[in-house]
Amino acid sequence: MKAFLDKEFLLNTEAAKKLYHEAAEKQPIIDYHCHLNPREIWEDVRYENITQVWLGGDHYKWRLMRSAGVPEKYVTGDASDREKFDKYAEVLGKSIGNPLYHWSHLELRRFFGYEGILNKDTAGEVWELANAKLQSEGYSARGLIMMSNVDTICTTDDPADTLEWHEKLAADKTFPVTVLPAWRPDKAMNLEKTTWPEYIAQLEKAAGMKIASFADLKNALHKRLDFFAAHGCKLSDHGLNYVMYAPADEAEVEKIFRERVEGKLPDAEAEAKFKCAFMMAMAAEYRERGWVMQLHYGCRRDNNPVTFRTMGPDTGFDCVDNTAPSTQTAAFLGALEDKGKLPKTILYSLNTNDNAAIDTILGCFQNDEAVGKIQHGSAWWFNDHFDGMVEQLKSLASLGYLAGFVGMLTDSRSFLSYPRHEYFRRILCRVFGEWVEAGFYPEDYDTLKEIVADISYRNAKQYFGFESKK
Structure with a gap:
């Protein structure tokens, strides 16, 4: 009987153990996509108790509790x-098979x-232990980051953001972790949302210009990109709902923009044409700057209208979508390549049925500009569990x-989520170890450890x- 969460957790072969302990375990962490609040990092916030740092804002845990019939009062409500x-x-305690069982215990x-x-x-003893630790030295937001051996963090930031906290963090030589903004312009693109006109007014203020046309919108975003x-x-x-490719000429896109400003909501065809034009323009900007473009798609969001009205978005009511036409993804990348405007790109689908499509699309656009110029992103959201990670790794390898x-x-809002990197690395070494012991790959440990x-x-x-910074 193998012990739970021991030193060799998930490492089921001697090869896996060797690779993890000698090549993966002590590597620093680059968290290139997360939802941490840069202000909390700058202010080096402290938490009174484990609920605040562990359950606040974590819709993974919220969904699990709701599934177990826990009243909302104890999830996001006014319970203590x-x-x-x-x-x-x-x-x-009863969540057998759920990745939260592993993540939570790794974090503890x-x-x-x-x-x-x-x-x-054991809830009482854990509550007392964790809360006492949180009051001790080194258990602030920055302390938790440094405890996790983090090298670089990229937060998720709106084009209208002032980036004042990033500016302060960059100037702070006492904090050895690089914290950078990442550009998330969804609100500027989603003209079908009723809040879009209000957002455009915010963007006008940030860019210091009037936005009366699609050309103006591109110019405003160009300023903010700078x-x-x-x-x-x-x-x-x-x-994205999916990667859209619905080309339209400039006059048609301007007409869609103008009608939206006048109060007309777009139909599905107009929405797709506008978003395609928007993404083509943004991708060209990224290529010019040498940036990486990340595309997350395959999610249907805010499915419960009752909870959306009372709680708003990002509260745990999203699901996997099956609308991800690979023909449009390939056509979108192909159109950018044809114009010489295709940046380094990472594709993430929430639907594991898209793994093979993504991995074959990648091969159509690779070149010597970068190793893996077009990437298949790490198993995302509902897939960052054991089976999802293994499937993504094997598909990409194949x-x-x-x-x-x-x-x-x-992809987390919590400062305690960094053991997910350990979880991933253990699974990676497990997969490699199984291939070595099955004779699928030689015992070339110099090469394996390098990989x-x-x-x-x-x-x-x-x-x-x-x-x-280090």
Whole structure:
């Protein structure tokens, strides 16, 4: 019987153990996509208790609790922090097979030194232990980051953001972690949203110009891109229903823009044409600057209208979508390539059925501009569990060049999420170890360790062009 979460957790072969402990374990972390708040990093916030740092804003945990029938009062409602923690502990104790069971216990061990099991019977002792640790030296936001051996963080930032906290962090020589903004212009693109006119007014103020046309919108975004570049930004991120390719001439796009300004909501065809024009323009800007374009798609968001009205977006009511036409993804990238405007790009689909399509599309646009110029992004959101990570790794290895993969990210709002990188690295070494022991790959440990270290850290550093403060 193998012990739970011991030193060799997930490492089921001698080869896997050797690769993890000698090549992966001590590599720094590059978290090139997350949702941490840069203001909290600058202010070096501290938390009164584990609920605040662990459950606040974590819709993974919220979904799990709701599935177990926990009333919303104990999820996002007005119950006390202790009551919310107790409910989560009770639910987690029975969450066999859910990645939260592994993540939560890894976090308790790595940050708080708790070697036991969290459930309804141990909730009290974990609450006391974790809260005492949180009040001790080194358990602030920055301390948790440094405890995790983080090299670089990229937050997710709107074009209208002032980036004041990034500016302060860049000037702070006492904090050895690079914190950079990442450009997320979804609000400028999503003209079908009722809030779009209000957002355009915010963007006008940030860019210092009137936006009365699509050409004006592109000019305003160009100004803001320059502003982000001056603050060290090297990558964008887009949340799409799917990668749209619906080309239209400039006059038609201007007409769609004008009608929206006048109050007419676009139909599906007009929306697709506008978003395609928007993404083509943005991609050309990224290519000019040497930035990386990240495309996250395959998610249907805010499915429960009742909770959306009362709680708003990003509260745990999203699901996998099956609308991701590979023909349009390939056509979009092809149109950019034809114009000489295709930047380094990372494709993430929330639907694992898209793995093979992504991995074959990659091969159509690779060249010597970069190792893995077009990337298959790490198993994302509902897929960053054991099976999802294994499927993504094996698909990329079978159809592409796994050795050039830029590896894991947290995609998290919590400062305690960094053990997800450990989880990923252990799974990576497990896959490699199984291939070695099955005779699929030789015991060439020099090469294997180089690949593991590259995927764990070095590939991302080179691909994005990050420079360490350390």
